[in-house]
Amino acid sequence: MVAARSVQQARRVLDIEIAALRRVRRRLGPSFLQAVRLMQQRLENGGKIIVTGIGKSGHIGHKIASTLASTGTTSVTLDPVDAVHGDLGVVARKDLILVLSYSGNTDELLRVVPLIKRQGVPILAMTGNPRSNLARQSDVVLDVSVEQEACPLNLAPTSSTTAMLAMGDALAMVLLQSRGFRREDFAQLHPAGSIGRDLLLPVQDIMRPRKSIPICTGKTSVARALSQITAKRCGAALVVDGKGKLAGIYTHGDFVRGFQKDPGIGKRPLAAVMTRRPISISSGSLAAKALHIFETHRIEDLVVVDAAHRPVGLVDSQDLTRFRLL
Numbered sequence: 001m002v003a004a005r006s007v008q009q010a011r012r013v014l015d016i017e018i019a020a021l022r023r024v025r026r027r028l029g030p031s032f033l034q035a036v037r038l039m040q041q042r043l044e045n046g047g048k049i050i051v052t053g054i055g056k057s058g059h060i061g062h063k064i065a066s067t068l069a070s071t072g073t074t075s076v077t078l079d080p081v082d083a084v085h086g087d088l089g090v091v092a093r094k095d096l097i098l099v100l101s102y103s104g105n106t107d108e109l110l111r112v113v114p115l116i117k118r119q120g121v122p123i124l125a126m127t128g129n130p131r132s133n134l135a136r137q138s139d140v141v142l143d144v145s146v147e148q149e150a151c152p153l154n155l156a157p158t159s160s161t162t163a164m165l166a167m168g169d170a171l172a173m174v175l176l177q178s179r180g181f182r183r184e185d186f187a188q189l190h191p192a193g194s195i196g197r198d199l200l201l202p203v204q205d206i207m208r209p210r211k212s213i214p215i216c217t218g219k220t221s222v223a224r225a226l227s228q229i230t231a232k233r234c235g236a237a238l239v240v241d242g243k244g245k246l247a248g249i250y251t252h253g254d255f256v257r258g259f260q261k262d263p264g265i266g267k268r269p270l271a272a273v274m275t276r277r278p279i280s281i282s283s284g285s286l287a288a289k290a291l292h293i294f295e296t297h298r299i300e301d302l303v304v305v306d307a308a309h310r311p312v313g314l315v316d317s318q319d320l321t322r323f324r325l326l
Contacts, residue, residue, distance in 0.1 A: 013150040013158070020146040020159040021166055027143055028170075034140045035124050036174050039073075042096040042122070043175075048074040050091060052083070053100030054108050056157040057164065061100045064168030070189055071176045080108040084115070091121055098124045102144070102160045104132020113137050126167055128160055142167055184288030201287040206320075207304045207313030213238055215311065218247065218271030225270055226255055235318075236301045238311045239274050245309045248274030251301060280305045283312050290315055 039049060049068055053061035061077055068075035078087060078097075091097070097116050101109050104127040113123060117137065125138035128145035135141045144167050150158035187196040214228035214237035225237040229252055239248035250270050258265045258273060265273065280303040281290055290302055294317060304313035 009152075016148060016150040017159050017162045020148075020163050023146065024144055024163045024167060031140055031142055032170070035142055035171065036178070038122055038124060038140060039096055039171065039175060040178060042094060043073060045094050047092065047094035047096060048076060049098055050076055050078050050095050051098045051100070052078040052080050052109065052112065054080050054106055056161050057100040057102060057106075060161050060164045060168065061098070063165060064098070064100075064172070067169060067172045068175070070186075071172050072179060072181045072185055072189065073172065073175050080106075080112045083112045088112075088115060091116060091119060093120050096122050096124060098126065099134060099138070100126045100164055101132075101134050102128040102157065102164070104129035104134035106134075109134060110137075126164055128163075182292065184286070184292055187288050203281055203285045203287055203290050203304055203315065204283055204313065206287050206290070207283075207315045208234065208319070210312050213311070213314045215240060216250075216270055217241075218269060218274070220270050221266065222250070222255060222258075222268050222270060222273060223266035225250055226252070226266070234314065235316050236314065237270070238303060238314065239270050240311065246278070246280060246303055246305055246311050248276045249278040249301065249303060250274045253300065278303055280309070280311075281315075282307075291320060294320065 042049070049065070051061040051065040058079070065075045065077045076090065078090060099109055099113065104125070110133055113134065114137070117123060123138040124140045124142070125134050126142045126144055127134055128143070129135065130141055130143050130145070144160065144163040146159040146163055148154055149156060149160060187200050189196070212232055213234050214225060214232055216225050216228070216237050216239050218239055218241070229235070229237050236249050236251040238246065239250065241247045248270065250273060254273065254275070255265070279293060279297055279299060281293060283304050283306050293299070293302055300317050302315040303311050304315060306312050
């Protein structure tokens with residue numbers, strides 16, 4: 001009975017917070033677009049996003065600043081108490097201040113805002129009170145008001161902090177997409193994380209080595225190449241010229257499609273049916289670059305070549321999954 005009641009209470013909390021997010025979503029409009037444009041302008045001019053708040057809003061601010069920074073938006077936090085004791089020195093005219101305060105009337109923040117405005121730095125407020133003192137002093141206001149907290153006493157910040165956090169995520173993700181931020185960019189900023197560690201692997205660490213790949217000439221028959229593809233459990237055969245340089249590629253998929261049109265294709269030489277000048281990658285490249293090539297060109301196999309353009313390996317799209325790159 002107690003367990004069932006606890007689950008019911010937990011569901012109530014989640015339902016209230018979900019409803020709060022839906023209301024915030026419905027209110028998205030011109031002010032959000034103004035906020036994004038202002039942030040973009042400041043970043044393009046070499047500025048940074050400074051996030052400040054106190055109490056629970058301060059904790060949410062740290063998370064928002066961290067998300068922004070980890071997705072390529074230069075961002076730092078500023079403690080409003082420390083700000084009036086020297087830390088305002090971190091603020092430059094080309095920056096933007098994101099101020100978080102649900103009430104919009106927090107004394108510590110209201111002491112700092114005029115000092116920042118005096119420097120000509122724009123203020124972006126995230127508040128639950130669009131008519132507050134903070135809102136009146138801000139250039140752009142993002143309304144994150146909620147009808148009720150998930151706290152049964154309607155006191156502990158719950159729905160309101162969730163709304164702030166979600167709005168911060170929305171800003172960060174829109175900025176990320178507007179800059180064309182990619183997985184490999186993420187990897188560069190997270191070298192110790194699993195995603196970053198995997199994407200920063202050398203392509204040599206994920207490729208299938210030359211000995212595991214069928215290497216043929218243009219005179220090799222399709223049937224012979226297909227036999228080698230099957231024997232080596234590889235999805236493609238690589239074709240080299242007289243100097244051993246990459247000349248083409250022939251995949252199992254090419255055979256299936258070709259056989260439907262010409263059942264006698266097995267007797268034809270690879271030179272007549274191969275894909276010439278296939279997309280390749282240098283053996284010294286990172287897995288992140290390989291991933292970008294796969295995503296851009298929608299290919300199944302990527303040839304790895306040395307400095308002389310001789311094939312030294314092959315990356316199959318399935319290898320990306322095996323190494324958790326997709």
